[in-house]
Amino acid sequence: AISILVCIFLIIGMVLYSLTPSLKDQMAQTAVSADAVKNCNKKIDTFKLDAEKAALAKETKELTLTLTVEEINSKLIEILAEGELPIKEAFVNFTDDRIWVYAEITAVPVPAKIVMIGDAAIVKDKIHTNVDVFKLGRL
Numbered sequence: 001a002i003s004i005l006v007c008i009f010l011i012i013g014m015v016l017y018s019l020t021p022s023l024k025d026q027m028a029q030t031a032v033s034a035d036a037v038k039n040c041n042k043k044i045d046t047f048k049l050d051a052e053k054a055a056l057a058k059e060t061k062e063l064t065l066t067l068t069v070e071e072i073n074s075k076l077i078e079i080l081a082e083g084e085l086p087i088k089e090a091f092v093n094f095t096d097d098r099i100w101v102y103a104e105i106t107a108v109p110v111p112a113k114i115v116m117i118g119d120a121a122i123v124k125d126k127i128h129t130n131v132d133v134f135k136l137g138r139l
Contacts, residue, residue, distance in 0.1 A: 016137050016138040019113070019137045021102075021115040021136070023100075023117070023133070024102050027115070029091060030069050030070050030093075032073050034074075036070045037075055039068075040067055040075040043065060043066070043071070073091050076090055087104065089104045097119060099119060112136060112137070113137055114134065114135060115134075116131050117131070118130045118133070119132075
């Protein structure tokens with residue numbers, strides 16, 4: 001009897017695990033384009049060049065990299081299209097200084113669909129991330 005209950009709970013867990021987190025419905029799908037990828041690459045290249053110039057000149061310089069949601073998601077789609085990451089689908093939203101990330105990870109026997117909500121900050125030249133919400137399937 002106990003083994004039957006364990007099997008039932010495992011099956012229910014696997015079903016809930018494989019479903020899409022309800023928070024995904026609150027995220028907006030943004031348009032992606034080749035132009036957005038080009039803009040993203042150009043901004044990143046310019047940022048890297050400015051950082052290298054400042055380092056060579058031994059200057060302390062504040063640098064800013066500003067990317068749009070469209071540029072980030074377009075670049076993400078380009079990276080996923082290369083097929084090297086075990087991710088089928090992913091996109092990012094920014095809302096009220098919060099970062100929302102959805103991803104479907106295919107590296108496990110049953111694809112994992114996750115939503116993470118958090119923030120990021122640069123402290124003493126290091127990026128610090130804080131994840132407040134992590135949803136795996138409907139669990």
